[in-house]
Amino acid sequence: MKKALGFLCLVSLFISCSKEEKTQTPNVIIIYADDLGYGDVSAYESGTLHTPNIDRLAAGGIKFTQAYATSATCTPSRFSLLTGIYPWRNERARVLAGDAPLLIHPDTTTIADIFSSAGYSTAVIGKWHLGFDYSYIMAATNDRVPTVYVKNKMVENLSPDDPLYVNYQENFEGEPTAISNPELMTKIKWQHGHNMSVHNGIPRIGFMKGGKSALWTDETMYEIFLNEVYSFIDANRQKPFFLYYGLHEPHVPRVPNEKFVGKSGMGPRGDAILEADYCVGQLLDKLGKDGLLENTLIIFSSDNGPVLNDGYYDDAVEKLGDHTPRGPLRGGKYSLFEAGTRVPFITYWKGKINPGTSDEMISQLDIAASMKSLISSGESHYDGQNFLNMLLGKEQKGREELVIQAMGRTALRWKNWAYLPANQGPAVVQHVNNETGFSMEEQLYDLSRDLGQNQNLAETESEMLEKLRNRYLELTKR
Known part of the structure; x- marks a missing residue:
């Protein structure tokens, strides 16, 4: 059934939030990379790619060597991070289409609810949007339609005279695809699966029609999201805020901005990681300039392990060289082996966290419970456990099992x-x-x-x- 998305309501919950004056409670920012491997961050001393800005976090905070996403794919991991619930408890917690219905039940308390109930302003910028006051996100992910930005459940810049239609089962009559019109693939070609609608010279998963004024440009996506991050910080710098910043890099299609093209020597995947690293640096610089670093806890991680060829011909394998995205681990994205779910994980709070390394086990499943303890009280949250003291470097006692x-x-x-x-x-x-x-x-x-x-x-x-x-x-x- 074809769906008009003039008013796009995907998987979001809109939670109102009381506004309070600035308190002593810290701001919290989660920076969540997409498909970034254990060895893709140079602070982990496994690969050859240099990520100086993520390394700034590690050098000034705690680098966890035994930290896990709950799943080796994106949607289940994000589900767990936001809810503190194992994804296998929800049969629908799997990779979702761009027109998917509600995933998280309205009665489920998310990490955004925890912060909202404590008077925080909350936002998600980038990938995914559940339970936040403000959201500026992509509808699904880079390689799926609709390729539009969604601001507070409304498609950004959509013209009422040109509605947007999306379908994941069949194409719209007369609309070109990567198969019927291969000449449209001017920037990257599909290798498997990504052979449906083509936008911005890139073939995608799913079919769409219309909405021309709302379609994004992949090369400027990092800047669009970064500017939204700046705007949210500017609007909320006098009150406590929680920001979930979902980086889209290095998920496919990897189409980095021209300022990063060729910089890694590893092709688009390496360049996309440098683009993500740049965004981390810009955020740190912004917080420092605004005098917020001393009152902001930053958590950096990735939704699952690395993958090279994930649907497009982009030289990720051919130009890898000596770099090892999975580090010393076995497997990668989609895998039960360690590289599928063991990911980079860093906590940083200037002046509050003493730099160091932790070899204790922790999971993104535990972030919600730990943040609840940070701003109010509580020892657990669904399947998650409270490891606030370990996140802050005050003790070394992590999970026993996961x-x-x-x-x-x-x-x-x-x-x-x-x-x-x-x-x-x-x-x-x-x-x-x-x-x-x-x-x-x-x-x-x-x-x-x-x-x-x-x-x-x-x-x-x-x-x-x-x-x-x-x-x-x-x-x-x-």
Whole structure:
């Protein structure tokens, strides 16, 4: 069924917020990268790409070496970060289309609700928008239609004389696609899947028609979102605010601005990471100029592990060189192996957090509960736990166990062990060449001795295998 999106209501909840005068409570900013790997940040000393601005956060804050997203794909991880709920508890918490209905139930308390109830102004800028006072986002993601910005549930710059239509099942009569009109792909060509509507010389997933005045330009996206971040900070600098800043880099299609093109020597993927790093630096400079760094807690992370060829021919594989996006880990995006969910994670608060490194386990699942403790009180939030003191560097005691997810399957991290139950499914996602960790045999790895997960100990460590199998089954009962 074709849907007119003159008034686009996707997955958002609009929460009103009481406005209060400036208090002693800190501002909080979450910077959330998209498909950024453990080895893509130079502070983790694994790859060859240099990210000086993200490194500024690490040098002045705490770098977590054992931090996890809950899922190896984007929507489930974002669902968990915002709600503190495991994504596998919600069958719809998977990669969503640009016309998807509500995902988070209105009765669910999100991290935005936690801040709003404490008098904070809240905003999401970039990718995804759930439960915030203000939102300026993309409707879905870079590679999916509709390729428009959505401001507070309304399509930005949409003309009533040219409504926007979106369909994920069938094309609109007479509308060109990447298959019917390949000459329209002037900037990048599809390798798999991304062969439907073409906009800005780039083929996408899904079909759309109309809305010409509202369509974005990929090369200026970083600047559009960054300016929105500036505007939100300017409007709320005299009161506490919470900002969820969802970077779109280095998700496909990777079409960085011309000022970054060729700078990494690794093609568009490396250039897109440098673009994201630049945005982090600009935000830090803005906060410093406005005198807000000393009263702002910043959390930086990524929604899942890295992927190279994820649907477009963009030389991500060919120009990689010696760089290792996954660092010393195995797998990547879509994988139950470590590189699928172990991600960069940094906390920074000038003058309040002493620089250092933490090897304790923590998950993005725990951010909501920890922020609740920061601004009010509370020890838990759904599946999340309160690790505020660890985030602030006041203690070193993290999670003992965590259930991770990839492509509908789950696995267990317990202390220094990784348990992967027997699963049907491909061993490798062929079109991206990432190992999944799926096998009809159980897998057990001692990460303290085998971070690359090269030696399956399921046969030799039978007692540990049984212990973790039982614990996994107990935790994943639905």
